[in-house]
Amino acid sequence: MFKKVLIANRGEIALRVIRACRELGVQTVAIHSTVDAESLHVQFADEAVCVGPPPSKLSYLNVRAIMAAAEITACDAIHPGYGFLSENPGFAEVVEKVGLKFIGPRSEMLRLMGNKIEARNFAERSGLPLLPGARGVLANAEEAEAMAQQIGFPVILKAAAGGGGRGMKIVRGEGEVGRTFEQASNEAKVAFGDGSMYLERYVDCPRHVELQVAADEHGNIIHLGERECSVQRRHQKIIEEAPSPAVTPALRSEMGRLALEALRSIRYNNVGTVEFLLDEQGQFYFMEMNTRIQVEHPVTEQVYGLDLLRLQIRLAAGEGLDRTQESVVPHFHAIECRVNAEDPTTFAPSPGVITGYHQPGGYGVRVDTMAYEQYKVQPYYDSLVAKLICWGDSREVAMERMRRALDEYVVEGIKTNIPFLRRLLASPAFRKGSYDTRLVEQLLATSKASPEGKATS
Numbered sequence: 001m002f003k004k005v006l007i008a009n010r011g012e013i014a015l016r017v018i019r020a021c022r023e024l025g026v027q028t029v030a031i032h033s034t035v036d037a038e039s040l041h042v043q044f045a046d047e048a049v050c051v052g053p054p055p056s057k058l059s060y061l062n063v064r065a066i067m068a069a070a071e072i073t074a075c076d077a078i079h080p081g082y083g084f085l086s087e088n089p090g091f092a093e094v095v096e097k098v099g100l101k102f103i104g105p106r107s108e109m110l111r112l113m114g115n116k117i118e119a120r121n122f123a124e125r126s127g128l129p130l131l132p133g134a135r136g137v138l139a140n141a142e143e144a145e146a147m148a149q150q151i152g153f154p155v156i157l158k159a160a161a162g163g164g165g166r167g168m169k170i171v172r173g174e175g176e177v178g179r180t181f182e183q184a185s186n187e188a189k190v191a192f193g194d195g196s197m198y199l200e201r202y203v204d205c206p207r208h209v210e211l212q213v214a215a216d217e218h219g220n221i222i223h224l225g226e227r228e229c230s231v232q233r234r235h236q237k238i239i240e241e242a243p244s245p246a247v248t249p250a251l252r253s254e255m256g257r258l259a260l261e262a263l264r265s266i267r268y269n270n271v272g273t274v275e276f277l278l279d280e281q282g283q284f285y286f287m288e289m290n291t292r293i294q295v296e297h298p299v300t301e302q303v304y305g306l307d308l309l310r311l312q313i314r315l316a317a318g319e320g321l322d323r324t325q326e327s328v329v330p331h332f333h334a335i336e337c338r339v340n341a342e343d344p345t346t347f348a349p350s351p352g353v354i355t356g357y358h359q360p361g362g363y364g365v366r367v368d369t370m371a372y373e374q375y376k377v378q379p380y381y382d383s384l385v386a387k388l389i390c391w392g393d394s395r396e397v398a399m400e401r402m403r404r405a406l407d408e409y410v411v412e413g414i415k416t417n418i419p420f421l422r423r424l425l426a427s428p429a430f431r432k433g434s435y436d437t438r439l440v441e442q443l444l445a446t447s448k449a450s451p452e453g454k455a456t457s
Helices: 011-023 040-044 063-072 089-097 107-114 116-126 141-151 177-192 249-264 297-304 308-316 395-408 418-426 428-432 439-446
Strands: 004-007 027-033 047-052 077-079 155-159 169-171 197-201 207-215 221-233 236-242 270-278 284-290 333-340 356-358 365-369 384-392 410-412
Touching: 004 011, 004 063, 011 027, 011 040, 011 308, 011 365, 011 384, 027 040, 027 063, 047 063, 063 089, 077 308, 089 107, 107 116, 107 284, 116 197, 116 249, 116 284, 141 155, 141 177, 141 197, 155 177, 169 177, 177 197, 207 249, 207 284, 207 308, 221 249, 221 297, 221 439, 236 297, 236 418, 249 270, 249 284, 270 308, 297 308, 297 333, 297 365, 297 384, 333 395, 333 418, 384 395, 395 418, 418 428, 418 439, 428 439
Parallel strands: 004 027, 004 077, 027 047
Antiparallel strands: 155 169, 155 197, 207 221, 207 270, 221 236, 236 333, 270 284, 333 384, 356 410, 365 384
16 A cells, blocks of 8 residues: 555545544655645645646646655655546556555556547547547548538537537537537637547437446446436536436446446556446447446445545555446435535636635435535636535435535525535425436527526525
8 A cells, every 4th residue: 555645636625634544554645835824734634735826837837846845745646536637547657656655557558648639539449438439630621511411410510629518519400510520629629729620420318327437457347327417507517416317227238338348458547437428319329438447436325335535546556446347336326416606606716715614424424525614716727615415215205305415505705606506406306307518508599597597604
């Protein structure tokens, strides 16, 4: 096992890593920007090193400063968390070359899955189902137009190096492809430094389902069921749940079989998430793979009764999986709501000082957060304040528990999306489990914000 781990991240995920390390007897080093000096992850770690000023590119994305922090504190491993450098193959290579352990997949895995076209080609070779689309980078807008004509509308343009909805545009008719291609390519170039695009058929009413996998360095690999991630706004997830209301045991088995066969063929290691799209007929298609721990990993933890961060660290240290696929049995239903510092009506960011704070509790309730009274939500980083996770013996119990917990949650001094989360939980489509990725859009289009939407807690 490692002696000391540097956490190349901040916020609640840094705290999660610190807690897992402490249980494993591993010392921790937190990095932080100048404005994060009072953050909980800095206070709870064994050591802390300031790596730069507030902008991410000068601190949490500053590879030289991070590696220097690891060297002066004599770390033997680095945990990247999620976001920032977690899926950056160049960073993973640097970590590997200096003799430290990157707590995640090998850099070659990050490079393969980080390019969406290479990942699609891998999926095709491995027998994973794919939506009809381009098998390589589109040379220009004219080629995109020709491909769209061949596939049929609607189509979706995607950034080859992208993620999080950036560089992603839907085209519904002829004559729009050229202009949209240029917009998406320019957006991708700004966001990722790479304007390469590809194109595939667009499904109007899709569900977004992801499969959690874990693999050791001895050739063993399992999946830990799926998570439903269809409640999204502008391709950013808001609510996740497991198991998915749309996935039958037979569908789960088939998705798992194909995904594990594909990943076994390249000796994938550590944790990861295979992302699938379900169409209106329930057919699944490979979209991409995330080679890191996910924001929504707690729902899987509560359903299957395991600590994914602890598992991730153990796997990186060379330990073998202690579960077989047959032993992976869901025990509960779990739902996660992302509590963000944003206006519940306009969704504008709402940074500032939290002047009053009370988080919910009781059986079946978990809160992963770095927030506390007088904590300052910074304008430089993601607006996530907390992840509220509720679970129960059934989906109905989990939903009612979540509604109760949201009513108990008090955050004063800033605005949060808690009122909007309440609306989503109360919507008929969500309660029936019959929703798709259009749920937020439909809710915003069919109803105006309730008076509750003006609250700040």
